[in-house]
Amino acid sequence: MEFIPGNENIDHKILFWINKEFLMFGIAKKITKKLNCKTYAIIDTNDYIKSFYEEQKTVDFDKTWFFNDFLSLEKLSPDYEYLKSFEKKYDIDLWYVISFERLFSSEFNKYYKFTKNEILSFVINECKLFEKILSEVKPTVIILPAVTRHFTYLLHKMATKLGIRSLLLEYTHFGDRNIITDEFGKMVDNKKYENLVSISNRNFEELQKYFSDYKPYVYGIKNNTIHKERKVSKVLALLKFLFNSDNKHKNHYSTYGKNKSSILIKGNARLSLLTRKLRSNFIDKNFLGDIPNKTNYVYFPMLHFIQIKNL
Structure with missing residues (x-):
């Protein structure tokens, strides 16, 4: 396959990162059918889905690691010498990496406030796990x-x-279209694609319509409509939440501080709607609605991580 670099005679080894979505698992399935290679996977998922990967026979991975199994807060005295040598070896500023993790932000994570030692303990476990896997x-x-x-x-x-x-x-x-790249956080270099032969016969007007149909806002509304849950499904989900044990995800890093009472108090959907309404009223009351034509201004939208990384 073209995306695999190197000589065709080399025994390729592909390491997949598989999260809660099944997209990467589907990609792994397709690749293993088309390419004779060894496959490995780091699986980041909760305990409900973990059992699926433990039992599945669809993709015959040579070895898997369940990411959450290697994360622990038991050791709360970080090895600063290891962190220092790691940063030097890989030329990585770990605090910069940590700074954009939303779970470590008290502004985003309303269930648990991680201490500095807890954060560094997590990161050390991650670094050592990745070093072990890449070396092996x-x-x-x-x-x-x-x-x-x-x-x-x-x-x-x-x-x-x-x-x-x-x-x-x-x-x-x-919309749901993605690109494959090996350059994280860099703007697309259009020169790379100038000599590519187009396989599309769409004219300019058709391309404009395509762009309009797949605008994130339009696609988001369409997607929400398609996947909108029926009321009975919501009721069943609520009953399952109320009467099932809290222990299923208690060791998962993303659920620290979460239990039934905290979710009902802090994560209630109606409370979120009320917060959204209050924010909307504040914006309507205090923000400019009309800008005079002759006024110079700079438009700076609210950014999230996916946009910030391209600045």
Whole structure:
């Protein structure tokens, strides 16, 4: 396959990062059918889905690691010498990486406030796990979903430093369309595509309509309509939440501080709607609605991580 670098005689080793979505698992299935290679997977998922991957026979991975199994807060005295040597070895500023992890932000995470030692303990476990896997597997290529979390960014940077190619599924502004790139956080260089022969016969007007149909806002409304849950499904989900045990996800890093009472108090959907209404009223009352034609201004929209990384 063209995306795999190197000589065809080399035994390719592909390391996949598989998250809660099944897209990466589907990609792994397709690749293993088309390419004779060894496949490995780091699986980041909750306990409900973990059992599926433990039992599935669809993709015969040579080895898998369940990411959450290696994360622990038991050791709360970080090894600063290890962190220092790691940063030097891979040319990575770990605090920069940590700074854009939303779970470590008290503004985003309303359930649990991680201490500095807890954060560093997590990061040390991640670094050591990735070093172990990369040393053991020596992958030809790593295939990652869109990098929106600190640990996938960390793995990508480590692989790049070691000369291992990593391929990323990056978001576009066309609905659910993605691009495959090996350059995280860089603007697309249009010169790379100037000599490509188009396989589309659409004219300019058709392309404009395509762009309009797949605007994120339009596609988002369409997608929400398609996947809108019926009321009975919501009621069943609520009953399952109320009467099932809290222990199923208690060790998962993303659920620290979460239990039934905290979710009902802090994560209630109606409370979120009320907060949204209050914010909307504040914006309507205090923000400019009309800008005079002759006024010079700079438009600076609210940014999230996916946009910030391209600045």
